[in-house]
Structures are given as structure tokens and as C-alpha cells.
Amino acid sequence: MIRTRDIWSMAAHNLWQRKLRTLLNLLGIVVGCVVLLMTAAGVSGVKNAIRILFDSAEAARQIGVLPDRNAKGDPPKDVTEVTAEMSEERRERIVFQLEQKWRAENRQPGAWEITPQQIKELSALPHVLSVVPGVNVPCVVSIGLEEEASAEQGETPKVSNGITGIDLGSSLSAGRVIAGDMLGSDSSNEVLLHEFVAYQLGYQSDPQLKQLLGKQLHVEYQPRRGSLANIFNMLVEEWGQLSVQELGQQMSFMDALHQLINELDSTSLTSNQKQLLRQLFPKGELGTPAQLQPIQRSFRIRGIVRDGNDDSLARLFRGHYQGGYGGIIVSSDVASEIHLQISENQSFHEAVVTVDSTSNLARVIEQVEASGTRTFSALRILENMDRHVDESAWIVLGIAAAILFTASIGISNTLLVSVLERTPEFGILKSVGATNSMLLRLMVCEGAILGLLGAVIAIVTSLAAAWIGHGMIRQYVESRLNTDIASTLFQFSMWPMLAVICVSVFVCVLASILPAWRASRLDPIVAMRRT
Amino acid sequence: MTGCGIQAEALYKSYGGAGGVAALAGVNCVIETGQRVAVIGKSGSGKSTLLNLFAGLDRPTSGQLTIAGRELHSLSSKEMARYRLDTVGVVFQAFQLIPQRTALQNVEVPLILAGKDRQTRLQQATQWLDKVGLSHRIHHHPYELSGGEQQRVAIARALVNQPKVVLADEPTGNLDTTTASDIVQLLTELCNQTQATFLLVTHDVDIADRLCKRKLIMRDGRLTEADDDSHA
Numbered sequence: 001m002i003r004t005r006d007i008w009s010m011a012a013h014n015l016w017q018r019k020l021r022t023l024l025n026l027l028g029i030v031v032g033c034v035v036l037l038m039t040a041a042g043v044s045g046v047k048n049a050i051r052i053l054f055d056s057a058e059a060a061r062q063i064g065v066l067p068d069r070n071a072k073g074d075p076p077k078d079v080t081e082v083t084a085e086m087s088e089e090r091r092e093r094i095v096f097q098l099e100q101k102w103r104a105e106n107r108q109p110g111a112w113e114i115t116p117q118q119i120k121e122l123s124a125l126p127h128v129l130s131v132v133p134g135v136n137v138p139c140v141v142s143i144g145l146e147e148e149a150s151a152e153q154g155e156t157p158k159v160s161n162g163i164t165g166i167d168l169g170s171s172l173s174a175g176r177v178i179a180g181d182m183l184g185s186d187s188s189n190e191v192l193l194h195e196f197v198a199y200q201l202g203y204q205s206d207p208q209l210k211q212l213l214g215k216q217l218h219v220e221y222q223p224r225r226g227s228l229a230n231i232f233n234m235l236v237e238e239w240g241q242l243s244v245q246e247l248g249q250q251m252s253f254m255d256a257l258h259q260l261i262n263e264l265d266s267t268s269l270t271s272n273q274k275q276l277l278r279q280l281f282p283k284g285e286l287g288t289p290a291q292l293q294p295i296q297r298s299f300r301i302r303g304i305v306r307d308g309n310d311d312s313l314a315r316l317f318r319g320h321y322q323g324g325y326g327g328i329i330v331s332s333d334v335a336s337e338i339h340l341q342i343s344e345n346q347s348f349h350e351a352v353v354t355v356d357s358t359s360n361l362a363r364v365i366e367q368v369e370a371s372g373t374r375t376f377s378a379l380r381i382l383e384n385m386d387r388h389v390d391e392s393a394w395i396v397l398g399i400a401a402a403i404l405f406t407a408s409i410g411i412s413n414t415l416l417v418s419v420l421e422r423t424p425e426f427g428i429l430k431s432v433g434a435t436n437s438m439l440l441r442l443m444v445c446e447g448a449i450l451g452l453l454g455a456v457i458a459i460v461t462s463l464a465a466a467w468i469g470h471g472m473i474r475q476y477v478e479s480r481l482n483t484d485i486a487s488t489l490f491q492f493s494m495w496p497m498l499a500v501i502c503v504s505v506f507v508c509v510l511a512s513i514l515p516a517w518r519a520s521r522l523d524p525i526v527a528m529r530r531t
Numbered sequence: 532m533t534g535c536g537i538q539a540e541a542l543y544k545s546y547g548g549a550g551g552v553a554a555l556a557g558v559n560c561v562i563e564t565g566q567r568v569a570v571i572g573k574s575g576s577g578k579s580t581l582l583n584l585f586a587g588l589d590r591p592t593s594g595q596l597t598i599a600g601r602e603l604h605s606l607s608s609k610e611m612a613r614y615r616l617d618t619v620g621v622v623f624q625a626f627q628l629i630p631q632r633t634a635l636q637n638v639e640v641p642l643i644l645a646g647k648d649r650q651t652r653l654q655q656a657t658q659w660l661d662k663v664g665l666s667h668r669i670h671h672h673p674y675e676l677s678g679g680e681q682q683r684v685a686i687a688r689a690l691v692n693q694p695k696v697v698l699a700d701e702p703t704g705n706l707d708t709t710t711a712s713d714i715v716q717l718l719t720e721l722c723n724q725t726q727a728t729f730l731l732v733t734h735d736v737d738i739a740d741r742l743c744k745r746k747l748i749m750r751d752g753r754l755t756e757a758d759d760d761s762h763a
């Protein structure tokens with residue numbers, strides 16, 4: 001009968017007629033909605049800020065990869081069977097230990113190291129920026145001097161250190177340069193020198209460090225001498241999976257070795273392994289292994305670097321795996337080449353994978369581990385961080401809900417008082433033909449308008465508060481963390497705003513239902529008599 | 532007898548349950564369409580009770596009541612509201628205007644409830660306020676109007692939906708004699724214009740005389756026809 005539009009305008013008119021009460025009601029709703037909104041906006045903003053902060057720290061995006069030597073899969077049933085009487089907890093612990101023991105005892109042959117092929121496969125994974133195999137080749141370095149100078153000074157000092165490869169794109173490495181430049185893109189003959197190596201070489205004062213730039217660095221490293229264990233491993237590989245006893249039963253160890261050396265060309269050993277055996281036994285006979293000739297190379301010194309551990313965020317992740325640093329730093333490609341040159345089994349012990357963003361860390365780790373390796377990363381720390389932000393957000397959301405709930409009781413109360421006060425009016429409306437349902441709708445509409453208006457005011461207030469607050473919080477965080485925050489701390493997206501409007505209207509409608517019901521039940525004669 | 536008048540048969544109304552006082556003790560009457568009738572009686576005799584039943588504001592304890600073709604005793608509360616909206620118009624002693632609304636807005640209320648659009652509402656409400664002589668006061672709130680002016684607004688509101696039945700319960704009870712006389716004048720004129728059935732409840736015999744030819748006497752909840760000697 002009555003048009004819906006007129007019910008709304010009557011409701012709005014009634015609220016307008018009672019400005020002070022409407023204002024007080026609005027206040028409660030607005031406060032609740034603002035807290036609700038700011039929390040939602042703050043959580044997504046803070047999470048995002050943390051992500052950006054961590055993404056800027058390379059260490060947080062790195063995954064240390066080690067070969068996983070242990071057996072995969074579950075051990076057979078009888079291995080983990082524990083029949084002795086004990087508590088369930090203890091049985092579980094024993095079973096776990098049995099499983100670990102079985103895995104260690106059933107290591108897979110061939111899965112010992114990370115091969116260049118695996119490195120290539122890792123580099124091809126999506127979101128992977130670089131894969132740097134871990135290299136630390138022991139070496140002795142000296143500065144190459146012009147003839148006259150060396151004659152003057154006599155013996156040039158020699159320092160023992162290690163050759164390490166770095167990722168050329170890494171900002172962490174770039175930040176370590178204290179003199180000269182970072183390695184260029186074509187840097188096969190260039191080297192970065194650790195400041196302590198320079199110090200040991202006699203270049204100690206700051207001007208002396210500068211003098212080092214452009215000079216030649218002589219590097220001398222030993223081809224890795226095959227240990228007896230290595231040779232034995234080769235034998236086992238050549239003669240099949242035999243135990244020591246089985247080998248001994250078939251022929252003596254020396255016979256086997258002799259035969260191997262004689263028939264070296266027809267074996268399936270790698271060329272490096274063959275070369276090593278030839279160097280050790282040059283006459284094709286067993287005897288005292290020959291002394292191997294050291295390999296020499298020289299590089300141009302491009303820059304001086306310091307340790308890279310004082311990045312404030314990298315310190316956060318120090319717990320997670322980081323490859324050891326050598327003081328003689330070349331590009332990862334050169335380092336790999338040197339490593340493979342002297343390694344007898346053409347593989348690496350470790351690698352560091354750098355991912356484009358911490359948000360892709362979990363995905364990449366999953367893929368890396370699928371190729372049969374173990375990993376170390378900051379993933380757990382990041383996940384914990386996210387969880388803590390979420391947890392504190394729930395607490396604040398709870399407070400906001402409590403505020404809204406209190407506000408709704410207030411609204412319900414004022415609407416009830418308003419019904420009492422407006423009893424004659426409702427009586428009059430009924431006497432001229434208003435139905436119960438019309439009065440019910442009128443009161444509910446008043447509640448809905450309050451809720452909607454409150455939410456809208458809250459949204460506007462929040463946007464303004466966020467704009468002001470962002471500047472202040474940003475200043476504080478940046479001074480504390482010494483880092484730029486590029487993102488906005490409060491992120492308002494569409495759905496939390498819609499959600500707040502819905503919640504607010506819902507709460508207010510709920511609060512108005514009881515008063516509305518009472519208003520609709522009034523007896524018009526009794527109601528009118530209250531004038 | 533036409534079906535559009537008022538027809539009451541053995542109307543009983545008692546307050547406070549079965550053993551309560553009977554405000555109406557078997558009212559029988561027939562009022563024809565367009566007739567103007569006054570109900571006269573002492574205070575507490577049951578006049579307002581009867582009028583509230585006619586207005587659809589209350590239900591009889593027993594008996595049958597048919598007004599403008601509707602059997603009021605068997606209507607649902609929704610149908611009752613509908614009846615109050617478009618069949619009957621009531622003028623009360625205490626005016627019963629909504630204080631937050633202006634004269635115009637008060638007269639507009641029945642039109643809003645009837646679902647009329649804004650244009651029609653404004654036009655009809657203004658027209659009725661004009662008819663009751665308040666065209667210069669339409670934007671005033673009730674507290675800015677005198678008693679007589681307030682009652683004029685109430686009359687405009689009662690008539691704005693052009694009801695078939697108009698009921699007035701002591702419309703001059705709160706007014707001084709001069710003003711009361713003006714209101715009576717107005718009601719007479721308007722009743723002459725509209726062909727509505729008109730029932731006036733009053734304890735004032737003079738006013739009843741001026742407005743209505745037919746007079747009924749209410750005494751202890753019973754209604755009797757007044758013969759000409761009764762008020763002589």
C-alpha cells in the first residue's frame with residue numbers, strides 16, 4: 001500500500017527530527033566501524049610492508065640447497081616394528097629413530113652431490129633468479145709486481161685463502177664493495193679481494209687499498225689429490241656394488257687397482273677421474289703417487305670487499321644456511337669452472353638459490369626438494385611473522401566487534417526509549433490506517449539508515465585517519481629499521497568496506513527489531529491517550 | 532436499507548475480561564448512508580467506546596457491526612487498518628496531531644499511507660487545508676497553532692482520503708465557545724459538501740442540535756432514539 005520510498009523518507013525524517021539522539025547513536029557505530037576498518041586495512045598493509053621489507057633483504061629470498069643422501073620413502077614394516085611394552089609417546093619416538101636409521105643406512109648411490117645438470121635444472125625453475133653453486137677452493141695468492149719492483153722488495157708475501165663464486169646480480173654482494181667496483185658482466189678475468197686478504201698482503205692503509213685496484217692477483221691452487229677413500233670409491237663403482245669382504249674374496253685390492261690403471265681407457269670413469277689416476281700413477285704402475293702440479297691463474301683486481309653480514313635484515317636470517325665466504329671472489333661461472341677442474345666427481349656440495357620474492361619461496365622450495373635435495377631457508381620465520389600479524393589482528397577485530405556490540409545495545413536502548421516517547425505518534429499513525437507491518441518496517445528502516453550512515457562516516461574517517469597515520473608510522477618504522485617502506489601501511493580494498501557496511505547495517509537492524517516489534521504491537525487507543 | 536450505512540446489532544463491550552464492567556450493553560442501531568447523527572450522553576455513558584468500535588480502533592466483545600458494507604467484527608487487523616485508512620475519518624477531542632510534523636505534513640500522512648505520489652499528496656493536502664481555512668498556516672507545527680486551528684488541521688486530515696463515514700468524538704471539548712462555534716460551522720459546511728455518513732459524539736445538546744437532525748441518546752451503555760420531548 002504505502003510506497004517503500006515513503007517509508008524510507010519517513011524514517012529519515014524521524015531521525016532528522018531527533019538530531020542529538022541520532023548523533024549519539026552514530027558515534028558508537030562510527031567508532032566500532034573505524035576500528036574494524038583500520039584493523040582490516042592495517043593487517044593487509046602491514047603484511048605487505050613486511051613482504052616488501054623482506055624482499056629487499058636478499059637473504060630472506062635465498063634457499064640453501066644440500067644434496068639429500070638419505071633414502072626416500074617409508075621403510076618396510078618390520079623395520080619400524082616396536083613390540084616391547086612402553087608408552088605410546090615413547091613408541092613414537094623410537095619408531096622415528098628407527099626410520100631415521102633406516103634412511104641413513106639405505107642411502108642412494110649416485111645422489112651424493114649436486115651435478116652441473118641439476119644446477120641448470122634449478123636455474124630453469126620459475127621465480128628463480130640465480131643459482132650459485134657453493135665453491136670454496138683452497139688457494140695461495142700473491143700480488144703480481146713489475147720486475148724492478150719485485151727486485152727491490154725481494155720476496156712478495158703469499159696468503160692462503162679460498163676462491164668463492166658470487167651472483168653478479170646480487171645487491172648483497174654489491175653492498176660489500178668498499179673500494180673499486182663490483183664485478184662487471186664480462187668478468188672472467190676479474191676478482192674481488194677481501195679487505196683482510198689485502199691487509200695480510202701488506203696493503204693496509206686506505207690509500208694502499210686504492211693502489212691495489214687494477215693490479216694482477218696470482219692465484220695458485222692444487223688439483224685435489226685423490227685420497228685413498230676416493231680411489232676405493234672409484235673401484236667400487238667400476239667393479240660393481242661389492243662389499244670390502246666380497247672384493248677381498250675375488251681378488252686382492254692391489255690387483256684390482258693394478259688392473260684398473262692398466263685398463264683405464266676402457267673403464268667408465270669420468271675423464272677427470274682418469275686424468276687424476278694418470279697423474280697419480282704416471283707409469284701405469286702402482287707406486288708412490290706423484291706430486292701434482294699446482295694450477296696457476298691470474299686475475300685483475302676490480303674491487304675490495306668487506307664481510308656482508310651487517311645488513312640489519314640479513315642478521316635476522318643468520319640462522320639459516322649461508323655458504324661460506326672465501327676471500328678471493330670471482331663470478332659464479334668462473335668459480336664453478338675452477339671447482340669442476342679440480343673435483344674428481346664433477347659435482348658440488350651445495351648451492352644457493354635466489355628467488356624473486358618471498359611470496360614464491362614456498363613454491364620454489366617444494367620444487368627444489370622434489371629433485372631430491374634438502375633445503376634451508378627463512379620460510380619458517382616468514383610464515384611465523386605472517387601468523388603473528390594475523391593473530392594480533394584477530395584480537396583487535398575482537399575489540400572492534402565488542403565496541404560494535406556495545407553500540408548496538410546502546411542503539412537498541414535509545415530506540416526503545418524512542419518508541420516509548422513516540423507512543424502517541426504510533427497511535428495516531430495506526431488510527432489513520434498504518435498497519436503493524438508498516439510501523440515495523442519504519443523502525444527497522446530507521447535502524448538501517450543509522451547503520452549505513454555510521455558505516456559511511458566511518459569509511460571517510462578511516463581514510464582520513466589512515467592518510468595522517470601513515471605518515472607518522474612510516475617515519476617511525478623507517479627510523480627504526482633503517483629501511484624505506486615503499487608501500488602504504490593501510491590498504492583499503494573494496495571488500496572490507498562493503499563488509500563493514502553490511503556488518504554495521506546488520507547490527508543496527510538487529511538492534512531495532514525489538515523496539516520495532518513493540519511499536520507495531522501498540523493499541524492505538526491506549527497509545528493516543530498518552531498525549 | 533442501503534449497505535453503505537452503519538448497522539449495529541447487539542453490540543457488547545466490556546473492559547477487564549468476562550466479569551468486567553460493560554461499557555456497551557447491547558447497542559442496536561441503523562444509520563443510513565449520508566445521514567448525520569449525534570450521540571448524546573453523560574460522561575462515562577459509553578459514547579467514546581461506541582465511536583472507537585465504529586472507527587475500527589477497537590473490537591466489540593460480542594455482537595455484529597457492519598459499516599459501509601464491511602463486517603467489522605470479522606476483519607483481520609490488516610483489513611481493519613485498511614478500513615481506517617480509506618473508509619472512515621475520525622476527529623478527536625485532543626486533536627491527535629503529530630508534533631514533529633507541520634500542518635501540511637500531518638494532513639499528508641493518510642495520503643502517504645494510501646501510497647499516493649508526492650505531487651498528488653501536496654496538492655490534495657493543500658486543497659483540504661484551504662477548505663478548513665488554514666491556507667496561510669500550512670507550514671506551521673501544531674505547537675505554533677491555536678486549539679481551533681489544530682482541530683481544523685485534524686478535520687482536514689480526517690477528510691483528506693474522502694471517507695464514506697466521518698466520526699467526531701467531542702470535537703469541541705477542548706475549545707472555548709466561540710472557537711467551538713466556528714468548528715461546528717465548518718463541520719456543518721463540510722458535511723453538506725461531502726455526502727459522507729456523519730456521526731457526532733457530544734455531551735453538548737446545542738451543538739448536536741445545530742449539526743444533526745437525528746439524535747441518539749446513550750445511557751449506561753444502551754442507545755435509544757431521542758423523541759422530540761426529551762430535550763425540551
Ligand SMILES: Nc1ncnc2c1ncn2[C@@H]1O[C@H](COP(=O)(O)OP(=O)(O)O)[C@@H](O)[C@H]1O
Binds near residue numbers: 547580
Ligand atoms: N480502556 C478502558 N478500560 C476500562 N474501562 C474503560 C476503558 N475505556 C472506558 N472505560 C469505561 O467504560 C465506560 C464508558 O467510557 P467512555 O466510552 O469513555 O464514556 P464517554 O465517552 O461517554 O465519556 C466508563 O465507565 C469508563 O470508565
Ligand SMILES: [Mg+2]
Binds near residue numbers: 575578579580
Ligand atoms: Mg468520551
